Amino acid sequence: MKLTSKIIVILLIFWLFILFGYIFIYDRVVKPTLSQFERELAINELERFLKSFEKELVYLNRTCADYSWWDDTYEFVINKNETYKQINLLPQTYEENNINMILIINKMGEVVFGEWYNLDKKQKDKLPVEFSIPKIALTHPLLTFENPKSGRFGIISTNYGNVAVASNIILKSNLEGEPRGVFIMGKLLDDNFWENIKNQVLLDVSVYPYIEKDKLISNAFDYQINEKKIIQIQENKDDKLLLWDVIKDIYGNPLLLIRLTHTQNILSSSDTIQFRGITGFVLVMVLGIFALWIAIKKQILTPLQDLTQNIRNSTYRESITFLPNIEKNDEIALLIVHFNRMAYKINKLLEEKSKLVEELAEREQYLDFIINSVPCVIVETDGNGTIKTINSAIEEITGLAPNDVKNRNMGDILPSKSIFEFLKKIQENKEGANTFEVEEKIYINNKNKYLHIHFHRNERNGQVFYIGVIWDITVLREIQEKYNEQRQMAILGEASASLAHELRNMITAIQSGFELMRQEKNIKQKEEITGELYVSISRLEDTLKKLLEFAKKYRLNKTKISIKELIEEQFKQCIIQNNQKSSIEFKIIGDTIAEVDTNLFSRAISNILKNSFESISNHGEIRVEIYDKNDYHIIEIKDNGVGIEKENLGKIGTPFFTTKAQGTGLGLTITKKIIESHGGKLEIQSEKGVGTNVLIILPFEKG
Template sequence: IHRNNLIINLFISTMLLIGLITGLLHYMVIIPVQRLTKAAKAIAKGNLGKEIPVTKSKDEVGELTSAFREMQASLIKLTTDLKASSEELKKMYDFQKKLIENSIDGIVATDEKRNIVIFNERAEAIFGYSQEEVVGKMKIDELYPPGVSKKIERVLYDDNFGGRGRLANYETVIINKKGEQVPVWLSAALIHGENGKEIGTVMVFRDLTERKELEEKILQSERLATIGRGVSYIGHEIKNPLIIIGGFTQQVLYSTKDEKNRQKLQIVLEEIERLNQFLTSISDFTKFTKPQLSVSNINDIVNEVHNLIELELKDKQIKFVKSLDPHIPESLLDIKQIKQVLLNIIKNSIEAMPGGGNLTVITTLKNDHILIKIKDTGKGISAENLKKIFDPFFTTKPKGSGLGLAISKKIIEAHKGKIFFESELGKGTTCVISIPIER
């Protein structure tokens, strides 16, 4: 019995010892490891601030916990540094993006296959395409007229245009979405990768349209100044003899009774008058008078012009249609000059309809501008002649001076307005005039 009790006590003591050891292991090893596992999973999901339990143990579990805490601190620092670097990179990227987008010049970049990868807002304005239409969908060659792209590629590798691989202020032309050629200054540079291989090109375009127009105006002013000096002399030298010739012709006409001679003399007088009018037109053109502005209503001016030509319209069997916007406010205009413009254009329309037709005058208000449209159903104007329609002395009429529309253009521009024609052969012509309202 004593021996059996001893065995039972020994068994109980052993079980208690095993339980104690198991409890210590659970408390000192399993629980800390479970906590570390839970913390590791949280950190893996991005929760770097997950608290790792502190342990005072100096054993392997304690060392593992300390190593985990050091790793956590390193990860937090690395993440913080990466976030700071990322924010700095984002700031730099945003700055560069704004720099490109807000540039006064068009900026276009391509990859090594000449595909367009950057196309800023100014480029949109110059070329007429949106970024969505171009980036990743068009090659740079499509933005130039035929042959121009190859020429630019050649000079880009030439040492004489800013250095090999660089191009500075090279004057050329691009072609916009409408198919129109636009003069530009082009600066370009090749982009190289780390291995020195070409990976693309960046190009900067500056629209020269306004500059060219200004140069043309200056050139025209210089021409006109020269013409003016010549006209002043010639006008003086011709007008005086014309007056004398006209006077003598008039006397002879009154004194002769021969009908054939009278007809010939009448032709002489008509030609003298035509020459006088031509000299007056040249003088008006070269010595342009600034508009004498007064408060006027464009519809009243149109009605006055209609009254002046009403009989001629009936004689030529031309139907005159008016559509005048009553809501157009009064504006500062030179009544005499605007009347001259309307008469010039309407007379041209009448001459374009020798067999009769329709002539329509429309006035409307658009964006604080007076819009005047004069439409005829005449023979129309060829595309070639349309380009030269405002050139001084250009005319298709046997007895025209070629100054009527040139003077009209100067008058409208002096009113800070614009004038242009739309026409096709056989489909009539429309003249559009836009004048800002001045009060």
């Protein structure tokens, strides 16, 4: 078969392959994907509708909880005073909260208060039959709670229609005390309610009574959204996708039927596009094959035939250094021209080689100039740490010229424990010798300098070498310290209003106490007032001490000490201060010798242990683990106290943030400051109801 016939067959096969591939991909990939996309689009809208509905119920439950946890409501269940009803159970209460019903049930199930309010007529009406009884069974879903503080909510069918209900246990405002009953709120699910929910979704939604299910749904199939959720899907001849779901009442019985209608515009449009695409593709294929054949014949086949003939003729000549040019202006003609030029250019390349050598020498000098102009030290060492190349910036740090440090060991030029350890690793070819980076203070050239040192391992022609960069960050460190001082003062400024308010409250309490003591004639009452004044003055003194400590700059006086002994001593002090907590079990595992400021570090440990003591209500455990890991001292202090709320965990350590009634919010802030002044880090992990884990990470002292 000639080349011409082969090209035609290849083009035909290629175009047919593309055509059948297009049809196959559309039927097996595109169409199912579009169908699934349409379905998921409808499901997302259905879920949005249900979430909007649930959001309304949650809002009702929150409103109910607000009223349930009033101290006035807590007392009303017992004394049934008229003042509470005149103030809190007015028509405005129903209208402002957009509710229709309020029920107050005591812990015996008896109705203390029950009322239905017609929002349209703005008048009171009879309670629904479901609640028009003097006593409700304690097993009623609205009176049973899995969690006393979470409440219950749902919908229920009444003679007025479907009603959203929410109930919460009646407690004091601090959520303590014995439950005295249940507060119930109800809201009629009228047309306005459903219209508001429907407006939050993009597709058409209808709500029907569940008893009409058999009449409305036919030829539908089950579709599982997730492990717990199954809906029904129905597709009709009008390219409409119907999704059916059920809303259950508070008893768990199906009550409402939800229908979401989605027109599958994308899928129907894609079928039309497919037919037009195939038709156009066939026409393009026919015209394309014809056009390609003409182009290939003219641009490739004919010039190749001419080139082959010319090469055949040239083989009869004694020299084939040059091929004869052909009278064409295309790639094949250019191929011959470039071949003839190749021999000429080889000679030119040899002439240019000498020029390149000269340019290379000039560039090397220029590169040396650039490297020596960089304001940081750039150094190359061999696998033993011997300096091979270094720029002139080393003179600014050490006072030594580059030629004075070449072929000397890096540890002799920059004497520090970190560099000695790194050189030992690379000489012994240990793990961790690929990269080295450290910031430390080095006494060199009769000065203390802060240096940032970074080395990275490389290989060239089988030889190991290290490229290092050394920055003198002494000035930057000084700027950073000044910034930290200014930032601390800024924090004090931002919190000044809150602090002033706190101090004003304390001073007002002290002034009021002295005024009461001046007016009081009873000696016993004066003694009680004196005790309260002592507590207030002590609290004021403690706040001012912590404020002064937070504002001052620490100057560390470090000594080597056993961390275990320090923690045990602070625990004994906490036992003395909190003798009622003597039943707490204390365990300490491990020990390490660290170089710390004993007074400051003891204060930090005392603050952490004090918080652990305060978080444990009665019997509990405090467990301390001490160990070393990766050049760090690790101290873990764990307790099984009440823990910290998740939303408050990120605020712990922020100045003046506290969850304690008598707290200042400076204890952990000072603790964090002490740890960070030692170059360490404080991390807190906690879970409400499980306990708290405080992690102290201190670096080894270098020197």
